[in-house]
Amino acid sequence: xxxxxxxxxxxxxxGLTALSDVDIAVEEGELVSLIGPNGAGKSTLINTITGQxxxxxxxxxxxxxxxxxxxxxxxxxxxxGRSFQTxxxxxxxxxxxxxxxxxxxxxxxxxxxxxxxxxxxxxxVQEQTNEILQTIDLDSKAxxxxxxxxxxxxxxxxxxxxxxxxxxxxxMDEPTAGMSPTETKMTVDLIGDLLAEWGMTIFLVEHDMDIxxxxxxxxxxxxxxxxxxxxxxxxIREHPAVRxxxxxxxxxx
Amino acid sequence: xxxxxxxxxxxxDSSVLSWETWxxxxxxxxxxxxxxxxxxxxxxxAFGRAPVISDVFKGYHGxxxxxxxxxxxxxxxxxxxxxxxxxxxxxxxxxxxxSYAAALFAIHVYNEPLLVVLxxxxxxxxxxxxxxxxxxxxxTVYFSIVALAIAQFLYFLxxxxxxxxxxxxxxxxxxxxxxxxxxxxxxxxxxxxxxxLVNNLYIFIGVFFVAVVALITRIRKSPYGLIFKxxxxxxxxxxxxxxxxxxxxxxxxxxxxxxxxxxxxxxAVNTQFAGVERLYWSVSGDIVVMxxxxxxxxxxxxxxxxxxxxxxxxxxxxxxxxxxxxLLLLALSFTAVVxxxxxxxxxxxxxxxAALRDPKGLVAKAKRRLASLVPTxxxx
Numbered sequence: 044x045x046x047x048x049x050x051x052x053x054x055x056x057x058g059l060t061a062l063s064d065v066d067i068a069v070e071e072g073e074l075v076s077l078i079g080p081n082g083a084g085k086s087t088l089i090n091t092i093t094g095q096x097x098x099x100x101x102x103x104x105x106x107x108x109x110x111x112x113x114x115x116x117x118x119x120x121x122x123x124g125r126s127f128q129t130x131x132x133x134x135x136x137x138x139x140x141x142x143x144x145x146x147x148x149x150x151x152x153x154x155x156x157x158x159x160x161x162x163x164x165x166x167x168v169q170e171q172t173n174e175i176l177q178t179i180d181l182d183s184k185a186x187x188x189x190x191x192x193x194x195x196x197x198x199x200x201x202x203x204x205x206x207x208x209x210x211x212x213x214x215m216d217e218p219t220a221g222m223s224p225t226e227t228k229m230t231v232d233l234i235g236d237l238l239a240e241w242g243m244t245i246f247l248v249e250h251d252m253d254i255x256x257x258x259x260x261x262x263x264x265x266x267x268x269x270x271x272x273x274x275x276x277x278x279i280r281e282h283p284a285v286r287x288x289x290x291x292x293x294x295x296x
Numbered sequence: 297x298x299x300x301x302x303x304x305x306x307x308x309d310s311s312v313l314s315w316e317t318w319x320x321x322x323x324x325x326x327x328x329x330x331x332x333x334x335x336x337x338x339x340x341x342a343f344g345r346a347p348v349i350s351d352v353f354k355g356y357h358g359x360x361x362x363x364x365x366x367x368x369x370x371x372x373x374x375x376x377x378x379x380x381x382x383x384x385x386x387x388x389x390x391x392x393x394x395s396y397a398a399a400l401f402a403i404h405v406y407n408e409p410l411l412v413v414l415x416x417x418x419x420x421x422x423x424x425x426x427x428x429x430x431x432x433x434x435x436t437v438y439f440s441i442v443a444l445a446i447a448q449f450l451y452f453l454x455x456x457x458x459x460x461x462x463x464x465x466x467x468x469x470x471x472x473x474x475x476x477x478x479x480x481x482x483x484x485x486x487x488x489x490x491x492x493l494v495n496n497l498y499i500f501i502g503v504f505f506v507a508v509v510a511l512i513t514r515i516r517k518s519p520y521g522l523i524f525k526x527x528x529x530x531x532x533x534x535x536x537x538x539x540x541x542x543x544x545x546x547x548x549x550x551x552x553x554x555x556x557x558x559x560x561x562x563x564a565v566n567t568q569f570a571g572v573e574r575l576y577w578s579v580s581g582d583i584v585v586m587x588x589x590x591x592x593x594x595x596x597x598x599x600x601x602x603x604x605x606x607x608x609x610x611x612x613x614x615x616x617x618x619x620x621x622x623l624l625l626l627a628l629s630f631t632a633v634v635x636x637x638x639x640x641x642x643x644x645x646x647x648x649x650a651a652l653r654d655p656k657g658l659v660a661k662a663k664r665r666l667a668s669l670v671p672t673x674x675x676x
Contacts, residue, residue, distance in 0.1 A: 093536070119538030127536075133529040136522075144526045147519050148538035158520040158547070161325075165519070208537045 044107065046071040046244055047092070047123075047212055052101035054084075054091050054268075061087040063268045064101070069212070069246060074238055076247045076255045078279075079265035080288060085248050086128070088265065089214050093125050094118040105212070116153050124210025128217045128248075130197040132204065134190035138181050139172060141189050141200055145207035146171045171207065179203040179233070195226040202230065206237070212244045213237070219251055227254070234258055256280065264288065315653060325513050328595065332509040335599075336364070336502035341492045357494050359610045363603055364498075364505045365562045370586045370598035371512055372555030377584075378593035379521065380548040381528030385580050386443030389427065389450050390420040390553045392575030394560025396454065399468040399570035400461070407473045409481065409500065413561035420557020421550060428549040432542060444577060451575040467571030470564050475500065481565075501562055508555055509595065515551065516595075524548055589630050591642030600641050604629070 045068035054062040061084045069075050077085050090096040092103050094115040103110040110118055119125070133141050146168045151157070163169065176182040179199050184192065189200060202218055215234070219227045231254055237243040249255050255262060256276040264272040264279060266288040272279055279285055321327050343355035343363075369391055376382045397419030398412045427446055431439055454462045462468065474480050481497040484490060493499055515521055523544050526534045535541045564570045573579070582605065590601020608626040613619050637644040651658040 095532075115532075115535045116538050116540050119536055125536050127533070131530060131533045131536075133526050133533065135529055136525055140522055140525075144522055144534065144539070145537040147523065151519070153538055153540035154543040155519070156547075158515045158518045158551070160519070161514070161517050162519045162522060163517075168519075204533070204537060 045069060046106055048104045050102045053099045054087055054096060055099045061268050065270050067263055069244060071244055073260040074245045074258055076249055076259040076262045078255055078262060083265040084268040085265055089216060093123060119208055120153050122211035124205045124208040124213040126202045126205035126215050126218060130201045132189045132197055132200050136189055137186050138189055138200055139185040142172045142175050142203055142207045145204045149209035175203050175207045195222045198222055214246045216248045217250060328513045329510050332506045336505055337492055340494060340498055354611050359606060361498055361501050361566055363606050364501050365559050365566060367599040367602045368505055368508050369556050369559035369583055370602045371508055372552050373583045374587050374598045376548055376552040377587060379524040383440045384443040385440045386447030387556055387583055388575050388579035389447035390556040391560040391579060393423050394420040394557035395564045395570040395574050396462060398561040398564035399470045402470045407471060409475045409565050412565060416561020417554050417557040420553045424550045424553025428546050432545055447575060447580055448577055454575055455572045465572060467569055470568045472568055504562060585630060589633060589640055591640030594642045597640050597642035
């Protein structure tokens with residue numbers, strides 16, 4: 044059984060159909076990418092799966108659980124992590140605190156009564172935070188305010204927060220956008236590590252086609268809310284509908 | 297002054313080391329606890345009776361006790377606004393309701409100061425649960441305004457329909473009784489204790505003040521302190537890491553209500569009175585002014601803000617001629633401080649001390665500020 048599956052997922056905003064009857068399935072341990080031109084419905088698809096939007100029709104199953112109607116924090120607690128497209132960090136908290144918040148959620152669940160205990164006394168949380176800081180190579184900047192980080196570091200912190208929630212399935216929304224070539228390479232390497240060493244399943248949305256074709260096991264292509272192609276990188280590269288969608292023409296009507 | 301600052305900046309490694317040690321110490325719980333004890337020990341004396349200082353402040357013991365209680369109120373309010381980012385314009389509801397509950401309990405059930413304060417606190421918690429269920433559905437300005445509406449509703453309820461119980465605008469009198477049946481709260485000490493603390497009532501209030509500071513310090517250093525800040529910074533992100541934002545907001549609301557309720561209960565004991573004016577909207581406004589003026593989000597800020605507010609209300613008010621304009625003067629000071637220092641008086645003080653340590657950094661910062669005022673031409 045697939046780890047994540049959508050069946051007939053449809054999302055309408057007023058008269059506009061942002062997603063139309065989308066069926067996708069993601070197997071455990073694979074890296075799938077979602078591509079498509081601007082406005083294809085990529086963000087809507089992620090938002091609908093992770094609970095930010097509720098679908099007009101259709102179902103989303105994660106490890107056999109129907110996610111429709113669940114709140115974002117409940118879906119996150121099931122093991123679905125998310126890093127955002129715009130660096131959605133906590134600006135006035137330090138880098139370490141940003142990661143700690145997510146570590147607490149991973150270790151303690153969605154709510155716990157512990158306001159009389161010093162947070163340094165939660166060893167598992169501190170350990171996990173340090174581990175993430177090292178993995179993402181931000182430990183030298185751990186005590187800086189997140190807002191004073193350079194742009195590329197903010198993006199990496201964004202990924203780190205997603206990781207710290209200890210997900211089994213991680214949605215990464217354009218993780219390399221705005222990064223320098225060095226940072227991009229580091230992020231791509233990290234993605235490789237997450238798959239190989241952490242055993243994570245990754246759902247990637249990315250504009251950089253070189254990265255997509257390089258790292259993906261399978262690729263889904265959205266165009267005007269519809270899934271027009273799915274397959275291996277080789278299949279997608281040669282797919283006529285994908286070429287048409289990307290190279291223009293044919294969508295005037 | 298400039299000589300000192302230069303000496304500091306060239307003192308080199310040893311001074312840097314000592315600043316680091318200081319930075320570490322000043323954030324420890326023990327330091328905060330001892331500071332609050334020291335503050336309570338010296339506050340009334342410095343304010344009302346110490347040579348030279350008190351001549352400047354022109355304060356008096358009774359006002360010192362009022363300031364301590366309102367500081368508890370401001371600290372409780374700040375837990376919601378400063379830590380969690382929720383602006384309630386109706387916190388008078390907890391202050392006033394707790395005061396009434398305390399007085400009613402003392403009159404009709406059992407008059408024991410400790411129990412009376414506890415009942416006030418619990419009443420505020422109960423009200424907090426109901427108010428939170430309504431208010432936490434709302435966001436931004438709607439949250440603030442509906443909080444105000446609930447408080448005003450309770451004000452009018454207490455004033456007219458419940459006049460049999462609350463005695464309306466006349467209020468309720470609470471008889472002063474010994475604490476635990478033994479300790480006379482009005483008992484005045486002589487000698488050093490008398491000079492510093494004057495009477496048992498001050499000690500009674502001071503102990504609660506220290507306890508509240510300790511509690512809030514602990515909350516700030518617990519996972520809650522971190523998660524409250526995370527909610528303030530980015531609610532959506534906090535939900536997406538898997539935290540139940542609603543429940544944490546609920547917890548912040550209840551903790552805030554409890555601390556404000558404690559202040560309301562203490563007020564009934566201190567003034568031997570509970571009245572409808574403690575529910576009035578201006579109380580909710582005053583607490584916003586005190587907290588923001590002193591400095592949001594810090595521990596010292598709300599206390600300083602409360603002090604300055606009551607200094608204007610209680611002391612400047614009594615000045616010849618100038619006294620007539622105390623509210624205007626307060627408003628002007630408020631505007632001036634918050635305009636330049638959004639983090640209030642406490643933010644101003646921390647800026648000053650940082651400048652004393654690092655004058656070069658101050659110059660650089662000033663340059664940056666100037667540069668940001670000048671349009672850069674842009675690349676459009």
